[in-house]
Amino acid sequence: MDTPRPVFTPPAPVPRTGPVGTLQLIRTVYRNPLELWGEPSYNEPWVSIEWSFAHTIIANDPGLIRHVLVDNARNYRMAAVRQRILRPILRDGLLTAEGETWKRSRKAMAPVFTPRHIHGFAEAMKKTTESFADRYADARGPVDVSRDMTMLTYDILAETLFSGEIAGDPDSFSHEVDRLFETMGRVDPLDLLGAPQWLPRFTQLRGRRALAFFRQIVASTIEMRKARIDRDGDAVPSDFLTLLLRTEGPDGLSRAEIEDNIITFIGAGHETTARALGWTLYLLSKAPWERDGIEQEIDDFMDRRDLPPPHEWLDALPLTRAAFEEAMRLYPPAPSINREPVEDDRYQDLLLPKGAAVLVMPWTVHRHRLYWEQPDAFLPSRFHPENRSRIDRFQYLPFGAGPRVCIGASFALQEAVIALAILLHRYRFDMADETQPWPVQKLTTQPDGGLPMVVIPRR
Numbered sequence: 293m294d295t296p297r298p299v300f301t302p303p304a305p306v307p308r309t310g311p312v313g314t315l316q317l318i319r320t321v322y323r324n325p326l327e328l329w330g331e332p333s334y335n336e337p338w339v340s341i342e343w344s345f346a347h348t349i350i351a352n353d354p355g356l357i358r359h360v361l362v363d364n365a366r367n368y369r370m371a372a373v374r375q376r377i378l379r380p381i382l383r384d385g386l387l388t389a390e391g392e393t394w395k396r397s398r399k400a401m402a403p404v405f406t407p408r409h410i411h412g413f414a415e416a417m418k419k420t421t422e423s424f425a426d427r428y429a430d431a432r433g434p435v436d437v438s439r440d441m442t443m444l445t446y447d448i449l450a451e452t453l454f455s456g457e458i459a460g461d462p463d464s465f466s467h468e469v470d471r472l473f474e475t476m477g478r479v480d481p482l483d484l485l486g487a488p489q490w491l492p493r494f495t496q497l498r499g500r501r502a503l504a505f506f507r508q509i510v511a512s513t514i515e516m517r518k519a520r521i522d523r524d525g526d527a528v529p530s531d532f533l534t535l536l537l538r539t540e541g542p543d544g545l546s547r548a549e550i551e552d553n554i555i556t557f558i559g560a561g562h563e564t565t566a567r568a569l570g571w572t573l574y575l576l577s578k579a580p581w582e583r584d585g586i587e588q589e590i591d592d593f594m595d596r597r598d599l600p601p602p603h604e605w606l607d608a609l610p611l612t613r614a615a616f617e618e619a620m621r622l623y624p625p626a627p628s629i630n631r632e633p634v635e636d637d638r639y640q641d642l643l644l645p646k647g648a649a650v651l652v653m654p655w656t657v658h659r660h661r662l663y664w665e666q667p668d669a670f671l672p673s674r675f676h677p678e679n680r681s682r683i684d685r686f687q688y689l690p691f692g693a694g695p696r697v698c699i700g701a702s703f704a705l706q707e708a709v710i711a712l713a714i715l716l717h718r719y720r721f722d723m724a725d726e727t728q729p730w731p732v733q734k735l736t737t738q739p740d741g742g743l744p745m746v747v748i749p750r751r
């Protein structure tokens with residue numbers, strides 16, 4: 293008889309059992325919203341809570357999620373709290389644009405994200421990861437893999453955005469990116485309470501100067517490229533910046549919107565993938581029985597004499613992809629997708645009143661008792677090709693769903709599998725000590741204190 297495979301259950305907050313007072317609510321939302329959710333949020337199809345200052349609906353049921361994000365999406369706008377935090381920074385970028393501006397921008401940008409262009413970025417993803425991986429060759433002692441993955445995905449994004457052609461010093465640019473996103477992540481208690489905009493948010497003040505400096509570099513970089521296109525015509529890099537500049541025009545994007553979208557791509561497109569990569573490496577380190585199979589898959593593939601081009605790796609490495617997808621189930625980089633009904637709405641016997649906070653939370657949906665077996669266990673086989681059809685489209689939402697689904701999803705998946713293939717082919721990642729990384733929701737789901745790991749060459 294086969295011995296049963298061990299199962300690894302990674303750290304996560306235990307669902308609350310008692311009620312939460314207003315002060316405790318504010319403190320938890322500020323420190324770590326993941327610790328807020330009680331038993332019903334992981335067991336019920338939906339939860340409707342009336343606080344003294346707001347009405348919150350937690351939508352877990354796949355049918356309800358489909359109703360909010362797809363079938364009746366016209367009746368839902370982006371949640372006011374998120375807009376208050378992100379709009380001053382991202383302005384009319386795709387993530388924060390609404391109404392006609394969003395519609396025109398999404399249409400104009402669709403051609404930028406076609407498979408042909410995403411595939412065109414694969415070689416840059418491979419080269420950037422290879423040179424990043426070289427630095428581990430002489431690593432002595434533990435490194436913070438969480439931080440390293442942010443550097444890797446930032447390098448990949450900088451390469452695919454600008455091909456390294458930034459106005460000014462690339463290192464100080466990446467420093468400004470760091471400063472900006474450090475301050476961006478927090479929900480200010482004043483926003484939660486719906487305080488008026490003229491009241492200063494102490495969580496945001498620090499970021500203002502960083503933002504002004506950062507915007508100025510992005511604007512100069514765009515000017516620099518525009519001048520090059522005018523001079524050299526088609527002989528310019530075919531990166532995001534060139535592709536976005538080609539959408540410029542009355543039916544496409546304005547120059548200011550191009551700037552907003554560059555900043556949006558930086559905001560939405562590297563930290564998310566970095567968190568998912570970090571959690572994947574952590575989970576595999578704790579489940580060596582899973583890692584063995586993945587190393588085998590990667591070795592067999594990467595050692596081939598006729599190694600296919602990197603845009604084909606995603607389809608060629610199903611176990612590696614499954615581990616990444618399972619990591620995004622357990623630790624969704626975007627843990628909450630928030631909406632607000634424009635008018636009163638109803639789904640079955642649930643009333644969704646105008647202005648309520650409707651939370652579609654990958655965090656609770658992905659760990660829900662009704663929809664998953666062993667919801668808290670790390671079981672990548674759920675995502676193996678033969679099992680995939682058992683997963684409802686609306687019970688697994690790392691990239692959201694409906695008209696506002698992540699436009700960068702295929703970019704992120706391609707990038708992640710290329711990065712994992714190169715890193716796991718060359719190295720084994722193990723936790724440096726027994727500390728358990730605690731998931732904390734900032735803008736993304738982050739391991740508090742990072743991921744101290746030792747990186748051991750495999751060949």
Ligand code: HEM
Nearest residue numbers: 386387560561564565625626690691692696698699700704
């Ligand atoms: C693992 C990586 C990623 C995850 C988990 C992720 C997750 C998400 C989610 C959940 C949404 C929907 C938000 C909502 O409906 O409120 C979204 C939207 C978006 N994402 Fe991603 N994302 C990732 C990578 C990327 C990348 C690489 C880019 C760009 C290069 C990107 C750009 C965007 C943009 C522009 C939107 C707004 C789309 C719209 O509203 O039309 N994301 N992402």
